[in-house]
Structures are given as C-alpha cells and as structure tokens.
Amino acid sequence: MQDNPLVLVVDDETGSRESMAIAIEKAGFAVRTFDDARKALEFLEENDSARLVVCDLRMPGMDGVAFLKEVRERKYDLGLILVTAYGTIESAVEAMRVGADDYLTKPVDLYELRQRVMNLLEKQQLKEEVSTLRQMLDKRFGFESIVGRSAPMERLFEQMKLVAPTRSSVLIIGESGTGKELVANALHRASPRRNERFLAINCGAIPSDILESELFGHERGAFTGAVSRKIGKFELSHRGTLFLDEISELYPELQVKLLRVLEERQITRVGSSELIDVDFRLIAATNRDLEKEVAEQRFREDLYYRLKVVTLRIPPLRERPGDLQQLAEHFLGIFCQEHGKPVKRLSPEAVELLARYPWPGNVRELRNVIESSVIFHQGDEIGPADLPVEVRESTSLAAPGGAVQAVAGELRTMADIERQAILETLARTGGHRAKAADLLGIGLRTLQRKLKEYKDEGFLQDLD
Ligand SMILES: Nc1ncnc2c1ncn2[C@@H]1O[C@H](COP(=O)(O)OP(=O)(O)OP(=O)(O)O)[C@@H](O)[C@H]1O
Ligand SMILES: [Mg+2]
Structure with a gap:
C-alpha cells in the first residue's frame, strides 16, 4: 500500500x-x-x-x-x-x-x-x-504498440478497428518481420475477448502428430506416450483468441480438421469421442502467397476461402519509408533504456542510410540493427559508421554512378537478381561503368542498356 x-x-x-x-x-x-x-x-x-x-x-x-x-x-x-x-x-x-x-x-x-x-x-x-x-498490456500489445503512421499503416489500423470487435476469423498476410504477431495481439486486446487468453502456436515448428495433440488435446492412453490427459489449445483458448502462425505449413490432414472445427465449433480430443464446444477466435498468419499454395495443391482451397474472408495485409517496410525514422527512434529509445545507455540520436546521414536500405527482414531487421548499434556505440549520436555494412553499402549505391531509389528487398525473379548484381557492382566501382562491366563479365554496351532500363523502371535516378 x-x-x-x-x-x-x-x-x-x-x-x-x-x-x-x-x-x-x-x-x-x-x-x-x-x-x-x-x-x-x-x-x-x-x-x-x-x-x-x-x-x-x-x-x-x-x-x-x-x-x-x-x-x-x-x-x-x-x-x-x-x-x-x-x-x-x-x-x-x-x-x-x-x-x-x-x-x-x-x-x-x-x-x-x-x-x-x-x-x-x-x-x-x-x-x-x-x-x-x-x-501496460495495452502498451505492450495493444494498438499503441504498433508504430508507424504512414498511409498504408493508417489503412491497416482502420481495418483493424473494424475487425477487432467481431468474432470473424482473420488472416494476416505479410513478409517475415512485418509485425504479424504484433497485429494479432493488438486485435485480441481490442476485442471483447481481451480479458481471456491469447494463445499462439507456430504450425511450421511442430511435427504433425504432436501438433494435432497440441491443438486438440488427448486422453490418457490415446497413444504410446500419452501418459496423462492433455487439454489442447482449441479448448484452452475457449472465449479467447487462438493465433495460428505460419498457417501455410499446416499439414493437409490437419487442414481438414481445422476446417471442420471452424464450421462446427466443436472438437474431440485425440482418443476420445466426446464432443466439446469451443468458442475461440481464430487469427491465422502467413508470409507465403496462399493463393499460390492453393494453386499448387499444398493448401486446401476450402480452408483458404474460409480463412481469407477477412484478410489484413501488412505492407513490407520498403513500401512505407515514411515509417522508418519513427520506428528507428522507437527502437533506439527502447534499447538505450534496456541497455542502460544514455539516450542517443540518429544522425541525419544515418537516417538517410536507413531510408535507402530495402529491409528484406522488415521491422525485425531494423530492430536488430538498432539494437546492435546501441550496444556497440559510444557517444550520443549514431552515425553511418555505426550501421552494419549491408546498410551502409546500400547508400554507396548512391555514389557517382547514380542514386538508387529502391532495390527490391526480396529477390523474386532473375531480372531482380541481375539488377541487384549490376547496381551493387557499379556501386563498388564508384560508378565506373567499364570496370563494372568487366567485373560482371558483360559488355559495356549491355551494361549501359540495362542501366537505361533501370532508369526507365524507376530503380535509378539521374544517370550520370
Ligand atoms: N509497426 C511496428 N511497431 C513496433 N514494433 C514492430 C512493428 N512491426 C514489427 N515490430 C517488431 O518487430 C519484431 C517482429 O515482429 P513480429 O514478430 O510481429 O513479425 P512477424 O510478421 O510475425 O514475423 P515472422 O513472419 O518472422 O514471424 C517484433 O519485435 C515486433 O515487436
Ligand atoms: Mg511471427
């Protein structure tokens, strides 16, 4: 007291x-x-x-x-x-x-x-x-915990506000490290289920049979090794929220079973025939293209349709450069405090570097970069030299050869990979095209033609 x-x-x-x-x-x-x-x-x-x-x-x-x-x-x-x-x-x-x-x-x-x-x-x-x-929970897990006020994030917040109070299943799609779990948590905390459990399970991390009993539970003696009764996550999240992460990795036989649970809202434990009512809200997340998984018959179409009714898409960090500085400062504050360091600033050059880097690992990568710079840095301003080499090098692309506007974070096609190789080599040679062409083993004219294409596609500003 x-x-x-x-x-x-x-x-x-x-x-x-x-x-x-x-x-x-x-x-x-x-x-x-x-x-x-x-x-x-x-x-x-x-x-x-x-x-x-x-x-x-x-x-x-x-x-x-x-x-x-x-x-x-x-x-x-x-x-x-x-x-x-x-x-x-x-x-x-x-x-x-x-x-x-x-x-x-x-x-x-x-x-x-x-x-x-x-x-x-x-x-x-x-x-x-x-x-x-x-x-404290709201601050840690609620809407407040999600930093970023760029237009795509504002749109996401609007959608979240509409979806949170309902009991609809939600599918969250976003690249690795974009904050899918954060969003799932915030939905739960903004829902009428906020005072009940939020349970998360990663479908990609657990072998099939174990996952089944994790989800459904089992009776004693249901199989060898089932020495006691186990209550599964479906039951444990009764009245609360169940977060199924990496849903694309769910085994086909469990996909069928999940669909049935969603339709009937009842389960039976492994080794039992008793029907148990379960009232959980499902939030599923994936960093895969589920449509493609369906087309390639790795994911059930019926389950996909059931899940995708309410879909939230979290844009990758490179699509919302406006959030970068705020996120970086947010993590800077957190880690300075956590590591007992005096509060630091980011130099304008460092901010510019961060803004140029494509962040293939999204917010998680940014978080890690900031944490390591806090740990290694002495003084009160974090400058370019305190940033990891890949972040620093991505600026050097802005060297005389021309300023790079954006490099695809995820290399999807051969053209992406080729472009990345060419731009990086050019950066290393300080914009010297003949040297770059030499290093790449291609003709100078080919290189020039490619650079013109990149410029037209908006990947390069100001040739020469
Ligand atoms: N908008 C944001 N504001 C604050 N922190 C964020 C934001 N987005 C992500 N983070 C932080 O980044 C890290 C990664 O987020 P999270 O685990 O939710 O991503 P994820 O999409 O689930 O990633 P993965 O696909 O790898 O599981 C966490 O530490 C999270 O707190
Ligand atoms: Mg996650």
Whole structure:
C-alpha cells in the first residue's frame, strides 16, 4: 500500500468527527477533517491526494447523499464510506445505490471503522493495480504498440478497428518481420475477448502428430506416450483468441480438421469421442502467397476461402519509408533504456542510410540493427559508421554512378537478381561503368542498356 494514503472525514458533529479522525490516524493514515461537505468538495477540486472519504449522511447544507452524487459525477477516484445514524437510511442497499462503497451506522464502532477503511483502501489499491497492468498490456500489445503512421499503416489500423470487435476469423498476410504477431495481439486486446487468453502456436515448428495433440488435446492412453490427459489449445483458448502462425505449413490432414472445427465449433480430443464446444477466435498468419499454395495443391482451397474472408495485409517496410525514422527512434529509445545507455540520436546521414536500405527482414531487421548499434556505440549520436555494412553499402549505391531509389528487398525473379548484381557492382566501382562491366563479365554496351532500363523502371535516378 502507498505511504500514508489521505482519508477525509466529513461530519458536522465535532465529537464524532474528531474521534473518527483519531481512530483512522492511529491505523497509520493521514487524515483531514471537514465540518461541511462543500468545503470537502472544494478541497477535492484542488487536490488529488485523497483516496477515501468517510462522510456523515445528515448534515446541514450539503448532506451526505448530495456530496456522494457530486463526487461520483466528477469521477474522482475515491472510496466512499457513508456514516448513517441508525434509522436514517433504509438499508445498505440504499447507501450503495447513492454511490457509497460501504456504510456504517452511528454510533460508530471505531475498531470497525478502521477495518472498513483498511479493506476499502486495499480494494482500491487492487483496482488500481489491475488498471495499471491493463494499461501496460495495452502498451505492450495493444494498438499503441504498433508504430508507424504512414498511409498504408493508417489503412491497416482502420481495418483493424473494424475487425477487432467481431468474432470473424482473420488472416494476416505479410513478409517475415512485418509485425504479424504484433497485429494479432493488438486485435485480441481490442476485442471483447481481451480479458481471456491469447494463445499462439507456430504450425511450421511442430511435427504433425504432436501438433494435432497440441491443438486438440488427448486422453490418457490415446497413444504410446500419452501418459496423462492433455487439454489442447482449441479448448484452452475457449472465449479467447487462438493465433495460428505460419498457417501455410499446416499439414493437409490437419487442414481438414481445422476446417471442420471452424464450421462446427466443436472438437474431440485425440482418443476420445466426446464432443466439446469451443468458442475461440481464430487469427491465422502467413508470409507465403496462399493463393499460390492453393494453386499448387499444398493448401486446401476450402480452408483458404474460409480463412481469407477477412484478410489484413501488412505492407513490407520498403513500401512505407515514411515509417522508418519513427520506428528507428522507437527502437533506439527502447534499447538505450534496456541497455542502460544514455539516450542517443540518429544522425541525419544515418537516417538517410536507413531510408535507402530495402529491409528484406522488415521491422525485425531494423530492430536488430538498432539494437546492435546501441550496444556497440559510444557517444550520443549514431552515425553511418555505426550501421552494419549491408546498410551502409546500400547508400554507396548512391555514389557517382547514380542514386538508387529502391532495390527490391526480396529477390523474386532473375531480372531482380541481375539488377541487384549490376547496381551493387557499379556501386563498388564508384560508378565506373567499364570496370563494372568487366567485373560482371558483360559488355559495356549491355551494361549501359540495362542501366537505361533501370532508369526507365524507376530503380535509378539521374544517370550520370
Ligand atoms: N509497426 C511496428 N511497431 C513496433 N514494433 C514492430 C512493428 N512491426 C514489427 N515490430 C517488431 O518487430 C519484431 C517482429 O515482429 P513480429 O514478430 O510481429 O513479425 P512477424 O510478421 O510475425 O514475423 P515472422 O513472419 O518472422 O514471424 C517484433 O519485435 C515486433 O515487436
Ligand atoms: Mg511471427
């Protein structure tokens, strides 16, 4: 409990007011007394130190009930104990109805008063702790935890706000490290299921039979090694959210079973025939092109259609350069604190370098780069030299040979790979085309033709 919480005692009768005040002080609390409810209200308006009020019901001027109403209306975070002369108020129910947390009848048993004050303060304290914890969870896992205000991210937030309160299954698509798990968590925290469990399981990391019993659970003796009953994730996430990561990796036989669970909302544990109702909300994530997986018959079409109804796409970092600086500064703040370093800045050159790099590993890669620069760097400004070589080199592409606007982060086609090789070589030779052509083993004219193509496609600015 916080040191010496302040308790107000409001009573027009001096004797009763003083004796209550002394009793409460003896229990180790700070006390202020008021003979008039209006004065107490004025005090509350100017101070937020009081935690609890013990208030007489019958007083000239403003009475206890009017006082309670005022306090509740102003939403002060206060515990209230109403003191009623015997017979002046019908019942405890009535006292509570007008907004009291507790009530005592006069003549007040001082021992009882102390107990009630302590109990109520403890309850208040718990309530505060719960709300602080909830705020921490929101900060860590809620919408607030997702940094980035670029247009594509704003669109994503809009969609998330619409989807979060529903119970629809959600499919999150995004490259590795774009924040799929973060988004899944935020959806849960913004849903009516927020106070229930959020369970995550990675479908790509567990062998098929183990995954089945992880999801469905099993009865004792269901198979060799099943020495006791196990409750699966479907059941454990009842009323909560189940996050199936890397859904593309789900085994075909489990794909069928998952579809059935989604349709019937019932499961049976392995080795049992009992049907158990399950009410979980499914959030699935993938960094693969599921449509292609379906076309190539690695993923069931019916399950895909069932999942894709609500699809959230997280854009890769290279498509939202506007978020880079904010994200970098966010991680800088986190890691300086975590590693006990004084707060650092990023130099403008470093920011520019970060903005040029294509971030194939997306936000996770940026996070790692910032963490390592925080660890290795002395001083208060992180400059180009503190960034890893791949990030630094991606600027050198901007050397005399021409400024590179964007290099595809994920090399998908031969043309992508070829372009990357040519631009990188050119950068290494400081823009010297004949040397670059030589190194690449292609003719100078070919190189020139390619560079012109890249310029036309927007991968290069300013040739020459
Ligand atoms: N917009 C963001 N704001 C703050 N942190 C982010 C953001 N996006 C990602 N991160 C952080 O980057 C890291 C990777 O995010 P996360 O694990 O959610 O990505 P993922 O898409 O699930 O990746 P993978 O496909 O590799 O599983 C985490 O540390 C996460 O907190
Ligand atoms: Mg993930």
